[in-house]
Amino acid sequence: MGFHRYVALGDSFTEGVGDPDPHRPNGLRGWADRVAEALAVHQPDLGYANLAVRGRKLGQILDQQLEPALAMRPDLVTVYAGANDIMRPQVDLDALVAAYDAGLGRIAATGARLLVWTAFDPGGSAIYRALRGRFALYNELVRESADRHGATVVDFWRMRDYRDWRYWDTDRMHMSTLGHQRMAVHVLDTLDVSHDLPLPTLPERETPGRAQRLAADLAWTRSFAVPWVHRRLTGRSSGDTVTPRHPDLGPFA
Template structure:
């Protein structure tokens, strides 16, 4: 299966946070870039855009990215949104999925192949495990909406090997390079696109209890505290961030250039 124009929309998950590459916009690569690199090998003149911005809640994705994505006339669209809403102290999941469903209807009406994601299962996380019920309810409603609009589901919830922390960034919230690689593999497999991507995890590092305590203390200071502070003050990590690839771009593993 080949695609000519792929547009990715969403939040930090799709922007690529946790997968650093200083040579690319925002210093990131991410699973969507990895998917685009493979898709480009199957279609001459392939174009890719990534409108995702970290910290965006569902309404921000819908209001700022859906229409610009449609204007690029893609034949493949991916969307992941709602995760940042679920992490808020109060959330009406029925209300956000109602708006999500309307956005999927708008995207599906273009005739493009539409990819949607369930949310990750936080059951293995001591920090986010209390929200597991919210994520499960959200996922069932996303599946309902995807079925309504003929969208293809990439079931993030069921990728159990992602519980291995070697897939994750040191912030414990975003995937690291191998996590993004694993999602790229899941996307390409779901689409039925041939590829030779593989996950190569580093060896387990065995440290002392003191080292583990120091690591946790550093994470609390450097990652958890700023995250909580942004939510208390109504700020977002994406307030000063722009979309990485706002126009259609040719992309391979080493180079990128605008095509339209």
């Protein structure tokens, strides 16, 4: 079937952080733009809105994005949420997904095709590995909610090719341009939409020496880890001054 009104909700993952494009709003492209572009080939009158904003927690996504999305009467909705909650020092996963479930129920009740994501498996990351159990529990609760509402799950946890760091940005938190393209291909295939978007060609794998690895880790700590911790301690977010890239449903361009 063709989609006429596609609305994307979420945080930095859906906003497109890690995939720079100076000619687009917020200087980003991202997997959702790629999906909309492919959908528009089949449905030239496609309306597309992307309400995602980096740093948003699940409650903020529901409070700030759900009502505007429903007002657009979408027939396709994608939602990625929860990662910014999971990485907080404390989180009540049952309460978190209960709120998520209520929001997903409202979207599903409209009859729109609904796609939701599990969180990525951090088992291959020295930084996030300690949270693996929390991620796994969250994912199981999300799968239960998706089953309850007839939503399609994009199972990021099981996409093992993302264990390859060439799919990730230098901040080690967001997908790179190649990662966003790979995700767009997966989403289009999940929707059973024909497209000509190729799987990305990965660059040759580098094998840095110990000194290079230490230098890279130090640069990452200074440029990304320390600012991230500082924002957490001061109650600020990377999205405090950011607005949605495509706040209104309009033609894809």
